[in-house]
Amino acid sequence: xxxxxxxxxxxxxxxxxxxxxxxxxxxxxxxxxxxxxxxxxxxxxxxxxxxxxxxxxxxxxxxxxxxxxxxxxxxxxxxxxxxxxxxxxxxxxxxxxxxxxxxxxxxxxxxxxxxxxxxxxxxxxxxxxxxxxxxxxxxxxxxxxxxxxxxxxxxxxxxxxxxxxxxxxxxxxxxxxxxxxxxxxxxxxxxxxxxxxxxxxxxxxxxxxxxxxxxxxxxxxxxxxxxxxxxxxxxxxxxxxxxxxxxxxxxxxxxxxxxxxxxxxxxxxxxxxxxxxxxxxxxxxxxxxxxxxxxxxxxxxxxxxxxxxxxxxxxxxxxxxxx
Numbered sequence: 001x002x003x004x005x006x007x008x009x010x011x012x013x014x015x016x017x018x019x020x021x022x023x024x025x026x027x028x029x030x031x032x033x034x035x036x037x038x039x040x041x042x043x044x045x046x047x048x049x050x051x052x053x054x055x056x057x058x059x060x061x062x063x064x065x066x067x068x069x070x071x072x073x074x075x076x077x078x079x080x081x082x083x084x085x086x087x088x089x090x091x092x093x094x095x096x097x098x099x100x101x102x103x104x105x106x107x108x109x110x111x112x113x114x115x116x117x118x119x120x121x122x123x124x125x126x127x128x129x130x131x132x133x134x135x136x137x138x139x140x141x142x143x144x145x146x147x148x149x150x151x152x153x154x155x156x157x158x159x160x161x162x163x164x165x166x167x168x169x170x171x172x173x174x175x176x177x178x179x180x181x182x183x184x185x186x187x188x189x190x191x192x193x194x195x196x197x198x199x200x201x202x203x204x205x206x207x208x209x210x211x212x213x214x215x216x217x218x219x220x221x222x223x224x225x226x227x228x229x230x231x232x233x234x235x236x237x238x239x240x241x242x243x244x245x246x247x248x249x250x251x252x253x254x255x256x257x258x259x260x261x262x263x264x265x266x267x268x269x270x271x272x273x274x275x276x277x278x279x280x281x282x283x284x285x286x287x288x289x290x291x292x293x294x295x296x297x298x299x300x301x302x303x304x305x306x307x308x309x310x311x312x313x314x315x316x317x318x319x320x321x322x323x
Contacts, residue, residue: 098235
């Protein structure tokens with residue numbers, strides 16, 4: 001009997017310690033999120049789509065270009081391209097639902113097809129006249145799904161390091177996002193997720209940007225701290241778990257694409273295989289503008305902003321021909 005009492009007392013002590021640790025981490029997470037929002041406040045506007053408060057930035061005037069970021073990213077990832085392009089185009093970069101400063105209600109479906117439906121409704125909400133879609137990484141898969149399911153909404157695709165097909169094993173650097181249970185995803189997002197993200201940030205940035213380096217001012221001026229929100233961690237994990245859904249079926253439909261389209265990829269990309277995801281995709285249809293950037297990693301818009309801008313202008317020239 002005494003042994004049972006001892007075991008129960010020990011179990012109670014362990015549970016109390018776990019709850020105390022969880023509460024402490026929740027308070028730390030809230031402090032991190034408040035500090036991040038203070039240092040990097042939302043720079044854009046908000047609009048309600050599907051009951052979600054969606055954050056986006058807008059610059060320039062002219063024919064519209066809509067930018068869609070990748071896994072764990074935000075609209076800040078297109079900032080290096082805006083200074084050159086805003087002279088001639090109306091640029092809109094959106095935080096996808098749940099990412100950055102956009103909200104995502106509950107367990108809203110997050111596979112590329114469902115996010116493409118969001119893109120279509122966002123285009124309608126802003127009354128954009130058939131924009132060119134620029135998608136980076138996972139945003140490339142979303143842009144492709146948009147072109148397949150809503151071709152009347154857009155004029156063409158300019159894809160930067162896009163995810164185009166299933167089959168690759170996820171990089172080990174993304175293991176922290178591989179959380180199957182939505183319940184534990186929420187718990188981790190509000191406790192250990194942000195502190196651990198900060199701890200792993202140098203390694204993560206080296207992997208994503210490598211072999212190049214991120215800008216020295218990437219954290220604040222570059223907007224990187226905007227990802228330090230529990231909702232962003234939860235959405236990124238949800239996107240990660242859902243990203244493979246529908247890609248195989250989507251891949252089988254690429255022959256339907258007839259609109260102007262281009263792909264630009266770095267040959268030193270560590271996140272995605274540039275030949276399987278980029279070069280092979282470019283060979284699925286005639287007329288796809290494909291450009292390989294020798295020695296460049298997963299973030300060409302930072303490594304070679306001039307060449308990426310020229311690429312977008314080239315695709316835009318075809319997409320907007322006659323307009």
